Amino acid sequence: MKEAVYIGRNPSSQPDLEELLGGVALGDHDAFAALYDAVAGPVLGVVRAVVRDPAQSEEVAQDVLVEVWRTAPRYRRERGSAVNWVLTLAHQRAVDRVRWAEASAARERRAALLDRSPDYDHVAEEVEAGLEREQVRRCLRTLTEVQRQSVTLAYYGGLTYRQVAEDLALPLGTVKTRLRDGLIRLRDCLGVSG
Structure with a gap:
């Protein structure tokens, strides 16, 4: 019954993402599956543009979609469209991953410098x-x-x-x-x- 509501409402056969996100906020698995199908590609595109590494991009995109499931009740229609909300989450997580990777590399470089035995003992x-x-x-x-x-x-x-x-x-x-x-x-x- 809910599936008909999500798919049949929009005349262009595109699901209404705000409605789907509302269903996800209520814990509706079918709504999440439909939302996932609609936004997974764009989420991966945004993440890949920031992260660059395909494997890490897929991991971050997956994390974003899990985050959408967990935080859907926080979405406010008056603040912007559902797709913008999801893609903003994707961009933020991608930037966080890049910063984390850079900080991790810097820590490893510092640790490597500390581990080096001095040239002059x-x-x-x-x-x-x-x-x-x-x-x-x-x-x-x-x-x-x-x-x-x-x-x-x-x-x-x-x-x-x-x-x-x-x-x-x-x-x-x-x-x-x-x-x-x-x-x-x-x-x-x-x-x-x-």
Whole structure:
């Protein structure tokens, strides 16, 4: 009986969407089926124009039609046509989906940045530097006293060869020889290829 009311009323054989929406508001499943058939295509078109992704568009369109079923009692004829009300819901849900997808992608990018291990590990660098310093100290202990003093004054004290010679009261040639020999021994001890 209700089916005849919804389909036979409009001379153009198009169902009266306001009437159908009124039936949906009362929980009429036949009215919802007729409304669904009438608006599903336009709803999908509006959603697809905003969302772009076909699979997501179908999902959003389905959500919109479920929303129409749930919220049909809120429709007010004086505020606009039924088709505009449904398509406005579709547009709003599509925009919500795009915003959600963009926010989700932004969260994933931020999480990925937080999960990245740093390019420079300060702790590992500190440990490595400490080990290298200890190895240099150990190798310095293998030098003769004059070699160790010469290397220490020249490379850690920043003195020139001449200043090292004056500081140790040695001839410049002797300091240069001691430095050369000391550096060769350090290189061999540290395992540095020459």
